[in-house]
Amino acid sequence: MWNLSAPWWEFVLRGLIVYGAVLALLRVSGKRQIGQLTPFDLVLLLVISNAVQNAMNAGDNSVTAGLILAVTLVVANGVLGYVTWRSRKLEIFVEGRPQLLVHDGKVYQDIMRREHISFDDLNKALRHAGCNSVTDVHFAILETDGTVSVKMHERPPPTAPGTSIWKENNKDEAV
Structure with a gap:
């Protein structure tokens, strides 16, 4: 023993x-x-x-x-x-290094192929990040641990009809 x-x-x-x-x-x-x-x-x-x-x-x-x-x-x-x-x-x-999969809505298929990431895998990661479309993606990165980090494009806050963004943002300055 x-x-x-x-x-x-x-x-x-x-x-x-x-x-x-x-x-x-x-x-x-x-x-x-x-x-x-x-x-x-x-x-x-x-x-x-x-x-x-x-x-x-x-x-x-x-x-x-x-x-x-x-x-x-x-x-x-x-x-x-x-x-x-x-x-x-x-x-x-x-x-390894993180790999850029998507930038400003453009999918880098050569990187996806090399890293064995299918479009279904990418779409699943985008859905988990709350993206409706690849065009909403500013960038998506395959991290070294195999997860995908997604940053969506910034969207301006909604404004009420008839108001301008300049007025809303600068209402304290208006006299």
């Missing part, structure tokens, strides 16, 4: 290698898969975790090996979080 079948440092090394490889695979798969987990994506992550288990533990099912791997993965994740917080270049390398 407590005896290791390999030296402790081998578990640490295996854990770091698998952590880096899975991180790279998820990064390459695109932002949508990370930010908007579908049932298929969840199954994929569960199967990946099962597939890499033996690569990390070398067939050792001892409690000690499991604890070493758990600590290794948590520490690796913490270190990666810290260094990406400290280094903007490394953060961009690991997490």
Whole structure:
């Protein structure tokens, strides 16, 4: 139960290698898969975790090996979080950059294709932001976590019939 079948440092090394490889695979798969987990994506992550288990533990099912791997993965994740917080270049390398999907009503289809965002996904994000049409959008950005931020065009406040905007805004100045 407590005896290791390999030296402790081998578990640490295996854990770091698998952590880096899975991180790279998820990064390459695109932002949508990370930010908007579908049932298929969840199954994929569960199967990946099962597939890499033996690569990390070398067939050792001892409690000690499991604890070493758990600590290794948590520490690796913490270190990666810290260094990406400290280094903007490394953060961009690991997490990517936000991508502009829509600007002033113009949809950038090449970016949507590259990031695997369908028009249905974009329209869903726009509806959640309260947009009726893509022409209402000042910009829509695919964030690094896979969410879409939407800023609509500013609309002037409604005025009563027969009044001008200048009068309403400057009524204190009028004598």
